[in-house]
Amino acid sequence: MRVPSIRNASHFVSADNTTAWVLHKERTDPHAAFFYVELACNAWFTFELLVRAVVSPNIFQFIRSPVNVIDIIATLSFYTDILLQDKVQQSDILEFFSIIRILRLFKLTRHSPGLKILIHTFKASAKELTLLVFFLVLGIVVFASLVYYAERLQVRDLRGETI
Structure with a gap:
């Protein structure tokens, strides 16, 4: 420790x-x-x-x-x-x-x-698990990109605060 x-x-x-x-x-x-x-x-x-x-x-x-x-x-x-x-x-x-x-x-x-x-x-079952992990990572990337672009589209004032 x-x-x-x-x-x-x-x-x-x-x-x-x-x-x-x-x-x-x-x-x-x-x-x-x-x-x-x-x-x-x-x-x-x-x-x-x-x-x-x-x-x-x-x-x-x-x-x-x-x-x-x-x-x-x-x-x-x-x-x-x-x-x-x-x-x-x-x-x-x-x-x-x-x-x-x-x-x-x-x-x-x-x-x-x-x-x-x-x-x-x-x-x-290594091949099946690899395929599962691939689709999980693909879903994470897609939804993370959607959240990124959704947050970017928010309107902000000059101080950086959301209106």
Whole structure:
């Protein structure tokens, strides 16, 4: 869990004598307790990944396995997050690396027969699902365009307010 670090960027008084504050989120820092828990978990994941790689009969087949690719990316994202934490001021990049670790949930598919059946079903009906998604996206684009042009046609006065 990351906690935002916010700083007061400016304070100004507008023309109508109201005070306004502008706050900027500089970065997000991991909460201390969660950081140590995550560090311990990732140390265990790294150890487990290395042991599985060492005892694997074929290292190239091990690396190409989708489950192992997810493990490698998720583990590397943790270490990249730690290395870039002091060097990068953009918190969005660090949050992206945190989100990548959620991919580990896909590993649960090998322990759940229901999820295996669900994935097999999605694979079997991939063409039909692609067609469905295509028509959904097409409908979204058409109706978004209609709303855009409907809002553009509204009459506005010089201050930009709708009449």
